[in-house]
Amino acid sequence: MQTGALADDATAEALTALALGQTTPELERAEELRGILLADSGLDPRSFSLVKIAALVAVDAPPASYLWQVREALAAGVTPRDILGVLTAIAPQVGLPRVVAAAPEIMIALDLDLPEGGGL
Numbered sequence: 001m002q003t004g005a006l007a008d009d010a011t012a013e014a015l016t017a018l019a020l021g022q023t024t025p026e027l028e029r030a031e032e033l034r035g036i037l038l039a040d041s042g043l044d045p046r047s048f049s050l051v052k053i054a055a056l057v058a059v060d061a062p063p064a065s066y067l068w069q070v071r072e073a074l075a076a077g078v079t080p081r082d083i084l085g086v087l088t089a090i091a092p093q094v095g096l097p098r099v100v101a102a103a104p105e106i107m108i109a110l111d112l113d114l115p116e117g118g119g120l
Helices: 009-019 027-039 045-058 062-075 078-093 097-111
Strands: none
Touching: 009 027, 027 045, 045 062, 045 078, 045 097, 062 078, 062 097, 078 097
């Protein structure tokens, strides 16, 4: 792998793996931390996942955050309809623009086709 003058091979390989969503020691630690936080929260895995999606919308999270969190939510038994319910529930608090901005990211995470044109 060719690296730039600022990155060694190991760093370049780790960043490439992260960019591709592949397992790295960093992602494994994130998974471990998620398990600890889930246990400490006292929430069931479904509720924990739905709260995390709501938080992503509230903070206008980057697209990659939705890919990972929606995958985790589906694995916890959350349905796409549940995610739509979260968007509906939080819209008055976080604002419709944040919900609209999150919708395509969630669609991509759910492997749905984006609508052509559109937008507000």
